[in-house]
Every structure is written in C-alpha cells, then in structure tokens.
Amino acid sequence: MGQFKVIVPEETVNLVANPSIELGTTGYAAVGGSIARSSTRQRFGLYSLAVTPSAGVNDGYYYGAVSLTSGQAYTRTVYVWGVAGVPYKAYFATADGALKGTATEFVGTGAWQRVTVTWTADATASFRLYVTKNNHASTGVFYADGEQVEEKAYATTYVDGSLPGCYWNGVKHASTSTRRATSRAGGRVRDLYDDLSFLVAGMQGM
Numbered sequence: 004m005g006q007f008k009v010i011v012p013e014e015t016v017n018l019v020a021n022p023s024i025e026l027g028t029t030g031y032a033a034v035g036g037s038i039a040r041s042s043t044r045q046r047f048g049l050y051s052l053a054v055t056p057s058a059g060v061n062d063g064y065y066y067g068a069v070s071l072t073s074g075q076a077y078t079r080t081v082y083v084w085g086v087a088g089v090p091y092k093a094y095f096a097t098a099d100g101a102l103k104g105t106a107t108e109f110v111g112t113g114a115w116q117r118v119t120v121t122w123t124a125d126a127t128a129s130f131r132l133y134v135t136k137n138n139h140a141s142t143g144v145f146y147a148d149g150e151q152v153e154e155k156a157y158a159t160t161y162v163d164g165s166l167p168g169c170y171w172n173g174v175k176h177a178s179t180s181t182r183r184a185t186s187r188a189g190g191r192v193r194d195l196y197d198d199l200s201f202l203v204a205g206m207q208g209m
Contacts, residue, residue: 008194010192018069018070031064038054057142073124078155079119080158082116
C-alpha cells in the first residue's frame with residue numbers, strides 16, 4: 004500500500020440511527036458491566052459511549068437493531084478508544100447475540116482506532132452490532148463513537164446528519180443519515196498508487 008491517499012466523494016447512508024450518542028444511549032445496551040454517555044473522550048460531537056466492563060472476559064456493548072436485507076453486503080465501522088494492550092472484537096450478531104460472519108479482532112492502543120467488519124446478510128432481519136473484550140478480564144473503561152453501517156462491501160468516511168454535506172432522514176440523532184453524492188466532505192478513501200495508478204515521483208514542502 005502506498006503512502007498517499009485521497010477521498011473520492013461518494014453517496015452513502017448510515018443505517019445507525021444514534022451513531023454518536025449526542026442525546027443519550029438509546030439503542031445501546033451493556034453486555035455485562037454498564038454503559039453511559041460520556042464527555043471524557045469523543046471522536047465526533049461532544050460525547051461518546053463509555054463502556055465500563057466487569058471482569059467477564061467478553062463484556063462490552065451492542066447496538067441494535069439494524070434492519071438488513073438477505074444477500075446484501077454491509078460494512079460496519081466504529082471508532083473505539085480501547086485500553087492499551089487489551090484485546091477486543093467487533094462483529095455482527097443476531098437479535099439473540101449469535102455471531103454472524105467473522106469478527107474483527109484488534110488490540111486497544113490508548114487512542115482512537117477505526118474498526119471495520121464486512122458481512123453479507125444471510126437473512127432479511129434485524130441484527131445487532133457488538134464490541135466486546137476478546138477473552139480478557141480487564142475492567143478498564145473503553146469508549147466507542149461514530150457507529151456506522153453501510154450497504155456496501157467497503158467502508159466510506161463517517162456520516163451523520165449533523166456533518167457538512169449530510170442530512171438526517173428523520174429526527175436528529177434518531178434516524179438514518181445520508182451523505183450527498185455531490186458532497187466533497189467525505190467519501191471512499193482510495194490509495195493513489197494501488198487504487199488509482201498514480202505514482203508520486205516527488206513532493207515539495209510537505
């Protein structure tokens with residue numbers, strides 16, 4: 004992968020109705036431990052979701068539900084501020100918590116990380132979005148922000164209706180969001196060399 008990237012404008016819809024926890028934790032639930040809206044850390048807006056796990060090795064949270072269509076590919080992205088060195092996983096699941104597809108496993112860095120997982124729905128139904136510890140007893144608080152699900156086999160930049168070039172499809176912070184196709188405020192991140200066949204031969208004044 005090259006070192007230079009651009010964002011190519013692209014329309015998308017974020018199917019998560021409360022993606023940045025600005026008004027409350029509606030739609031989110033704790034898996035063991037507890038959750039709360041928090042201003043301690045935030046990636047978008049003023050708040051994020053603070054998750055306080057117990058020593059249960061798979062504690063965390065889920066968002067649900069999101070309605071998906073059988074046979075369609077969906078990409079879920081979420082920003083997670085995990086405790087450095089603690090393993091986590093993000094995944095789609097059924098309404099009763101059964102894993103669907105393959106979980107994305109990652110290790111906390113003590114900074115925001117954008118985590119991506121793609122899955123092709125095998126039923127037309129409502130599904131949950133989980134982030135939990137990955138077999139670890141840490142009780143350290145971790146944070147999540149910018150929940151997003153798109154009907155795409157790849158991720159684009161984060162969307163909610165309060166961002167430039169975007170709009171809510173209903174009530175603010177309680178409905179899906181759309182980024183306009185004409186907006187240059189976001190889109191798909193493309194590598195200049197690998198994706199677009201541009202070779203940067205030199206640069207000046209970086």
